[in-house]
Amino acid sequence: MLLTADDRLLFIGDSITDAGRDYTDSTSLGNGYVREIARALRSGDGPGQSPTVINKGINGERVYDLETRWTTDVIDQRPTVVTVKIGINDTWRRYDGGILSPVDEFESCLDRILSRTTRDLAARLLVITPFLLPVTPDQETWHEDLSPRTEAVLRTARSHGAEVVRADVLLPRAAEEFGRAALAPDGVHPSPQGHELLAEAWLAKAESAVPRR
Template identity: 75%
Template sequence: MHLNETDTLLFIGDSITDAGRDRTDSASLGSGYVHEIARTLRARTGTGAGPAVVNKGISGNRVYDLESRWTTDVIDLRPTVVTVKIGINDTWRRYDRGLISPVDEFEACLNRLLAETARTLSARLVVITPFLLPVTPDQEGWYEDLSPRTDAVLRAARGNAAHVVRADLALRRAAEEREAAELAPDGVHPSPLGHRLIADAWLAAADSLTPDPPR
């Protein structure tokens, strides 16, 4: 996926994407993986310039929340690359609030969003898988819900020709050498190191793809 300074990269998702951004400032990227990606891309140009980067993450969002704001927060902004990171709250809410997000409905919703974006914008699509690094015994049980949800994310990505960033695998590999809490203190929200690993996985996925044809 060749990127240039005419591209607009839009990232949308939950708190992992939000990462404390100032929602009153459209230029705010938060302190997480989106910021790290933008910083790296600017550094690569050698001039401090780079593709425009927009962060539309909102803490607490599930996939249905994305759908309710997709037109204003994605379509109307006309990005050329759209990255979606969603799913962990659809699982988490089952265990802390008893709020069920059936996997088939989750998949259908994500599929609609990706299909609409490809159809309306001809944008390149990137999907980051949800992940969990259990730090408490009860979180181990979350995989009953999260594993099939991750499979659903992968199916929706494949069905819409989206590039996939396997954040779940990248963080799992890192957790073989470090304590899980060092990467995500509560098992869900990444530490600065965790965010850097997600950014590196996104950049590696982008770098490994062949350049897009001229537009």
């Protein structure tokens, strides 16, 4: 495994990363995929032998919100691995609040924060794509906004040499077996099973990735 006790793994994004973490406790990891990753990395290791895991997800955020706190919540934390999961709220707010996030502006913002990361940190980058498992008829229309946004995430991630976890492929495929609502009851937020699948995919990608030089 490429990750060591010297690594600092920072996860940042919206409620899917947040997963109910306690903002007053810097060690809180929430109840989602970040916690599952930390548990997996601790298994079989003695105290102090697994990487430090930091959760900086905040419920409801869009990519622009990440940019406003990138210095304090990412750069100043000096992580060795940065994982970004963002995009679904940039789509969701269009449909529930009429708040637009044009894909070109979204892509430019994501490019800026990933550029800062590669410039200011010697950190490996992982990006988890946004996903949707529609459970209501109106959610089916969201793909018209989310699909080009996901393509923007892929372009930007690859242009910065980031490893990509294709949640947009993984979860729909799993839903063919388990059902959409079993993996994301509201179509957006993963169930415990959904979070486990994300954690497994992240671990597989992180363990196979080549460290940045």
